[in-house]
Amino acid sequence: xxxxxxxxxxxTTDLSDVAVGNLALAEEPIAFDVDAIRADxxxxxxxxxxxxxxxxxxxxxxxxxxxxxxxxxxxxLNHNANVARAMHMLGAEATEAFEAARxxxxxxxxxxxxxxxxxxxxxxxxxxxCAYTLGASLRPGDEIVISVMEHHSNIVPxxxxxxxxxxxLRWFDVTDEGRLDLDKAAAEGLVNERTxxxxxxxxxxxxxxxxxxxxxxxxxxxxxxxxxxxASQAVPQLxxxxxxxxxxxxxxxxxxxxGPTGIGVLxxxxxxxxxxxxxxxxxxxxxxxxxxxxxxxxxxxxxxxxTPPIAQAVGLSxxxxxxxxxxxxxxxxxxxxxxxxxLEGLRSLPGLRLLGPAEPVDRGGAVSFTLTTPDxxxxxxxxxxxxxxxxxxxxxxxxxCARPLHERFGVQSSTRASFYLYTTRAEIDAxxxxxxxxxxxxxxxx
Amino acid sequence: xxxxxxxxxxxxxxxxxxxxxxxxxxFDAEVQHVNPTCGDEVRLRVHLVGDTVAxxxxxxMGCSISQAxxxxxxxxxxxxxxxxxxxxxxxxxxxxxxxxQIEPNEERLEDGVAFAGVAQFPARVKCALIGWSAFRxxxxxxxxxxx
Numbered sequence: 001x002x003x004x005x006x007x008x009x010x011x012t013t014d015l016s017d018v019a020v021g022n023l024a025l026a027e028e029p030i031a032f033d034v035d036a037i038r039a040d041x042x043x044x045x046x047x048x049x050x051x052x053x054x055x056x057x058x059x060x061x062x063x064x065x066x067x068x069x070x071x072x073x074x075x076x077l078n079h080n081a082n083v084a085r086a087m088h089m090l091g092a093e094a095t096e097a098f099e100a101a102r103x104x105x106x107x108x109x110x111x112x113x114x115x116x117x118x119x120x121x122x123x124x125x126x127x128x129x130c131a132y133t134l135g136a137s138l139r140p141g142d143e144i145v146i147s148v149m150e151h152h153s154n155i156v157p158x159x160x161x162x163x164x165x166x167x168x169l170r171w172f173d174v175t176d177e178g179r180l181d182l183d184k185a186a187a188e189g190l191v192n193e194r195t196x197x198x199x200x201x202x203x204x205x206x207x208x209x210x211x212x213x214x215x216x217x218x219x220x221x222x223x224x225x226x227x228x229x230x231a232s233q234a235v236p237q238l239x240x241x242x243x244x245x246x247x248x249x250x251x252x253x254x255x256x257x258x259g260p261t262g263i264g265v266l267x268x269x270x271x272x273x274x275x276x277x278x279x280x281x282x283x284x285x286x287x288x289x290x291x292x293x294x295x296x297x298x299x300x301x302x303x304x305x306x307t308p309p310i311a312q313a314v315g316l317s318x319x320x321x322x323x324x325x326x327x328x329x330x331x332x333x334x335x336x337x338x339x340x341x342x343l344e345g346l347r348s349l350p351g352l353r354l355l356g357p358a359e360p361v362d363r364g365g366a367v368s369f370t371l372t373t374p375d376x377x378x379x380x381x382x383x384x385x386x387x388x389x390x391x392x393x394x395x396x397x398x399x400x401c402a403r404p405l406h407e408r409f410g411v412q413s414s415t416r417a418s419f420y421l422y423t424t425r426a427e428i429d430a431x432x433x434x435x436x437x438x439x440x441x442x443x444x445x446x
Numbered sequence: 447x448x449x450x451x452x453x454x455x456x457x458x459x460x461x462x463x464x465x466x467x468x469x470x471x472x473f474d475a476e477v478q479h480v481n482p483t484c485g486d487e488v489r490l491r492v493h494l495v496g497d498t499v500a501x502x503x504x505x506x507m508g509c510s511i512s513q514a515x516x517x518x519x520x521x522x523x524x525x526x527x528x529x530x531x532x533x534x535x536x537x538x539x540x541x542x543x544x545x546x547q548i549e550p551n552e553e554r555l556e557d558g559v560a561f562a563g564v565a566q567f568p569a570r571v572k573c574a575l576i577g578w579s580a581f582r583x584x585x586x587x588x589x590x591x592x593x
Contacts, residue, residue: 377462381484382452382509382573390449399485406485412507413485441453442510 024283031410032330034123039184040065040322051122051392052425059205059233059366059418064319068258071318075311080400084284084301100309101317102300105409108320109250110241118266118273118300119308124153125211126251126266127199129303130228131157133276133336134197140166143194145225147172147180147211148408149204152401154230158199172200174408178207178356180276182215195225195310202234202250203364206402206416207356208339210234210364217246224279226272232256236420237335237364242267254312258420259319263312265302273299279304323421331421335365338419344369345432350374354411366418368400370411373443381415387438393431452567453510455561460514461571470503471563479580481572487514488576492584494592497527502581511561511570516577518557529584535582542571 019157038044041063046053055063075097081090083098099114106114120126120323138144144158148171162169170190173181180200185191191198198220203210212368213229229247234240244251249272254263254347268276278285278296287295296302323331340360344370346352371379381397388395396416399406406413417431467560473491480487486508493501507511519538523534538558546566546568550559563572 213549337470380509380513382570384510384569387449398483403485412487441460 019021024217032326032334034422034424035327035336038065038104038424041422042066042252044422048392048394049390054393054430056398056417056419056431057394058236058420058423059416060400061261062236062258062420063422064260064321065258067322068260068315068318072260072311072315074316075317080311081135082307082364086407089364093330094310096307100312104320105265106267107325107340108266109235109267110243113270115298115300116242116270116273117269118268118303119313120251120264120266120303121262121309122255122264123230123253124157124264126253126264127153127228127230128157128253129266130199130249130277131161132279133303134168134226135161135165136227136277138165138167138196142167142196143170143192145170145172145191145195145198145220146170147174147200149178149180149207149402149405150201151205151207151230151232152197152403154199154201154406158197167196168194174207174209174405175311177358178204178209179362180209180211180216182212191219191222191223191225195220195223197228198225199228201232202229202231203237203366204356204367204402204405205233205366205412206400206405208366209356209365210238210362210366212362214244214246217248217404221246233251233364233366236323238332248272254316254319257316258322259316260312263316265308265316268299270299273303276302278305279303282306284308333351333435334421334423335419336363338423338425339363339365339367341425342417342419342428342431343430346435349439351434351443355406355411355414365423366416367418368414368416370414371439373439376444377442379438379442381413383442384415384435387441388431388434391430391434391437393434395431420439450590452563452570454560454563456557457510457514460517460557461510463518464506464513464517466524467517468503468507469505470501473501473503475590477580477583477584477587479576479583481508481512483572484560485578486573488512488516489581490516490577490580490584492581492588494528494588496586497528497529498529499523499531499551499585502576502584503568504580506577508576509570509573510572510583511564512576514576515558515561515564518560519577519581521582522556522558526535528589531585532582535578541565542574 017390071155079093081094083095102112102117106117144167172185175181217227227247228249231250231252235252248269250267252265255261285297285305286300349370353370358364385395398413465486473493478489486507490504497523506516526576541548550562552559564570
């Protein structure tokens with residue numbers, strides 16, 4: 001569709017035959033082979049201070065397979081131009097690559113049509129986009145419901161929205177095991193006729209908890225609320241399907257799913273997106289601009305002001321194809337196996353307190369914990385991660401952008417190990433040994 | 447440098463038994479400093495008598511480096527005049543930012559020299575500085591409040 005010489009986009013609605021680049025998808029899933037997968041990630045061969053790198057921080061940012069880096073390189077070296085405005089061959093190639101990436105992502109998440117996929121710079125921007133655009137129709141006294149286990153990026157935009165509109169921000173509590181406390185929410189009437197927006201994480205970045213999104217979406221839809229999901233930790237690990245998830249808007253990021261930094265995705269039901277006002281203003285998102293007013297492009301371009309992350313989209317598309325070729329079900333199964341093994345190993349250490357579910361049921365591959373020495377002295381996560389780093393083991397220490405959740409568990413911070421398709425049992429053994437050493441180091445020097 | 451050398455006995459001793467810890471009256475200024483990347487927090491009070499730092503009291507949460515550094519700092523600054531303490535701050539800051547290139551003056555920095563090793567770990571420099579930065583901020587506020 002082109003209006004008055006405006007940008008022309010390739011028709012990409014038909015998702016039945018999407019395969020871009022030179023990564024033809026395998027018909028049958030190949031056997032899951034962690035050693036073969038590791039060979040695709042050159043960074044895993046490096047050493048840190050003489051120790052083999054043990055990268056257990058994938059919930060923070062995953063590593064990249066060679067095919068993703070090569071796809072980006074090929075784009076920049078052979079097809080680079082701006083999209084949807086350069087009327088020459090390279091412009092056409094770049095536009096086609098960008099829109100093909102959109103279609104690839106749509107297929108990867110089971111979207112009905114590629115126009116439901118909006119590219120943002122990250123998940124935070126996608127969530128801010130939701131808060132800003134949904135907020136246009138909020139009135140004082142309306143209620144927004146989030147949860148105490150959210151990442152700051154799914155808290156702060158809603159706080160800002162509540163301050164701007166006079167809406168009331170409320171939240172689900174969690175049980176001591178780290179599950180959403182749906183009983184408490186029901187008892188206090190958390191979701192009610194005043195609820196206009198519910199926004200929760202699919203998978204907690206700290207606890208690993210997988211939340212029952214369909215159930216929460218049903219609660220929200222019963223009262224006419226729009227249901228937003230932060231799927232940043234879910235999409236990399238689980239076969240998330242937009243058609244069956246039940247949510248209205250879903251945000252996730254590229255760099256946690258073996259894709260590049262600088263790109264995120266907002267998926268939305270098309271009818272909902274079509275009714276939302278613009279977010280950022282600028283090029284690409286308009287139809288006609290006069291000095292007095294403008295009309296806006298339909299989704300997804302309405303929400304993509306300015307030159308979008310083009311090469312990043314190409315890289316993310318390669319990432320989605322890579323994960324698909326391995327098989328999301330196999331990745332989920334590997335994640336579960338490694339998480340179960342890690343939970344078992346870590347639980348054996350005296351002085352280790354786990355935050356989040358202790359059993360690998362409805363649980364993703366992030367394991368957070370606190371440590372104390374045998375005589376009861378807490379060991380600060382900064383000190384834990386520094387000692388582990390000195391043995392080549394990369395974990396995250398701090399509040400993991402979830403300070404309220406740590407407060408809920410009565411701790412200031414924690415150490416988090418997180419796993420992905422390239423994590424091995426031997427790496428978990430090294431982690432358990434390293435944590436054991438850390439406990440004795442800080443305990444033994446007393 | 448091995449990480450075990452970073453955690454010298456002096457640092458671990460101060461971490462386990464922090465000097466001058468707790469919030470006390472009277473005070474002329476109170477500040478709160480946080481390290482948002484890791485969540486370390488310090489609430490710190492300064493009491494001046496004339497130009498002398500009569501007391502520094504604090505409540506802090508954080509890693510061994512931040513806690514020990516704050517504890518050592520109070521030992522060094524209490525009982526001295528403000529100008530001397532601010533010079534000492536600059537000296538400690540220079541050592542921490544030197545990546546191990548500056549040989550610290552043990553006469554003046556005493557237990558503070560134990561943090562010279564921390565300067566070789568850029569991620570931990572902020573930890574060692576949080577208490578000192580809070581002190582400097584509080585002193586300046588206390589001075590402007592009294593003038």
